[in-house]
Amino acid sequence: MATVIDGKAVAQTIRSEIAEEVRLLSQKYGKVPGLAVVIVGNRKDSQSYVGMKRKACAELGIKSFDVDLPEQVSQADLIKQVHELNANPDVHGILVQLPLPKHINEEKVLTEISLEKDVDGFHPLNIGKLAMKGRDPLFLPCTPKACIELLQRSGVTIKGKKAVVVGRSNIVGLPASLLLLKADATVTIVHSHTSQPESIIREADIVIAAAGQPMMIKGSWIKPGAAVIDVGTNAVDDPTRKSGYRLVGDVHFEEASKTAGWITPVPGGVGPMTVTMLLKNTLEGAKRYIEQNN
Numbered sequence: 001m002a003t004v005i006d007g008k009a010v011a012q013t014i015r016s017e018i019a020e021e022v023r024l025l026s027q028k029y030g031k032v033p034g035l036a037v038v039i040v041g042n043r044k045d046s047q048s049y050v051g052m053k054r055k056a057c058a059e060l061g062i063k064s065f066d067v068d069l070p071e072q073v074s075q076a077d078l079i080k081q082v083h084e085l086n087a088n089p090d091v092h093g094i095l096v097q098l099p100l101p102k103h104i105n106e107e108k109v110l111t112e113i114s115l116e117k118d119v120d121g122f123h124p125l126n127i128g129k130l131a132m133k134g135r136d137p138l139f140l141p142c143t144p145k146a147c148i149e150l151l152q153r154s155g156v157t158i159k160g161k162k163a164v165v166v167g168r169s170n171i172v173g174l175p176a177s178l179l180l181l182k183a184d185a186t187v188t189i190v191h192s193h194t195s196q197p198e199s200i201i202r203e204a205d206i207v208i209a210a211a212g213q214p215m216m217i218k219g220s221w222i223k224p225g226a227a228v229i230d231v232g233t234n235a236v237d238d239p240t241r242k243s244g245y246r247l248v249g250d251v252h253f254e255e256a257s258k259t260a261g262w263i264t265p266v267p268g269g270v271g272p273m274t275v276t277m278l279l280k281n282t283l284e285g286a287k288r289y290i291e292q293n294n
């Protein structure tokens with residue numbers, strides 16, 4: 001049976017480490033990290049994510065700058081807000097909650113965030129540096145960074161191993177594959193046009209699943225002893241639950257946990273780690289800025 005990687009527990013450990021570093025920073029320089037969380041409109045899911053991020057900041061002593069804009073805000077006004085945050089020395093990280101309303105060009109807005117404050121790691125220059133040998137991006141995207149932390153903190157060797165990433169989105173699959181490559185794995189990417197994904201996944205010592213397809217990866221697709229990180233978060237109907245649904249991953253957990261060496265559950269695996277990586281990025285951005293300017 002696989003070792004189940006407890007994302008909540010790992011996230012808690014990292015949060016304690018962050019809180020301690022925030023305390024030391026404040027003691028030495030009288031300054032704390034600042035994270036600006038910008039939200040446009042009142043989508044329920046976005047409000048809930050933003051609420052979670054702001055609460056997590058408060059718990060760790062990170063100052064949160066809340067910018068709540070109406071659904072009808074113009075692109076120019078949103079960009080003006082971003083520029084003001086870029087210029088604010090107490091803000092070390094800026095996050096614009098996605099998706100944005102249809103009349104706003106997301107790519108344009110994200111590119112306006114200063115590279116030094118791009119704590120989501122979505123700026124094309126940060127991704128470009130991630131893809132280049134010998135270059136280091138200022139920030140790594142949070143979910144892929146969470147996957148690597150979970151592997152490393154579980155004692156999984158990445159160097160020299162065969163890794164398969166299922167999915168190639170800009171926010172998860174692609175940067176996860178680049179991070180594995182930087183860590184010296186041999187990486188294959190499976191996407192919606194890949195034929196016979198099971199034969200490729202069966203070869204993998206490490207699988208990162210981020211396709212958004214409920215339980216598509218069966219137990220028989222997993223190489224014995226492999227490390228399986230399941231990013232997928234899919235709601236499926238479940239009449240036995242009060243809510244009428246439950247969350248499942250892209251991996252068939254019950255089957256795969258009989259073959260894998262390590263596996264993350266859904267929920268309770270990658271999910272709790274993603275916000276924690278955002279806080280870690282904010283701390284890193286703050287340390288870089290404060291140490292350079294004192």
Ligand code: NDP
Pocket residue numbers: 143166167168169170171172173190191192193194197210211212213216231232233234270271274
């Ligand atoms: P996207 O929909 O942007 O990307 C999905 C990717 O999976 C695409 O590259 C797509 O291929 C590929 N894909 C889709 N179907 C298949 C298939 N049948 N076989 C192989 N590949 C397939 O999703 P995201 O990357 O944003 O998210 C992926 C999952 O991760 C979702 O369930 C999401 O909810 C979850 N997630 C969880 C987070 C967390 O913190 N736990 C954070 C972010 C996402 P193609 O490019 O060819 O279309």
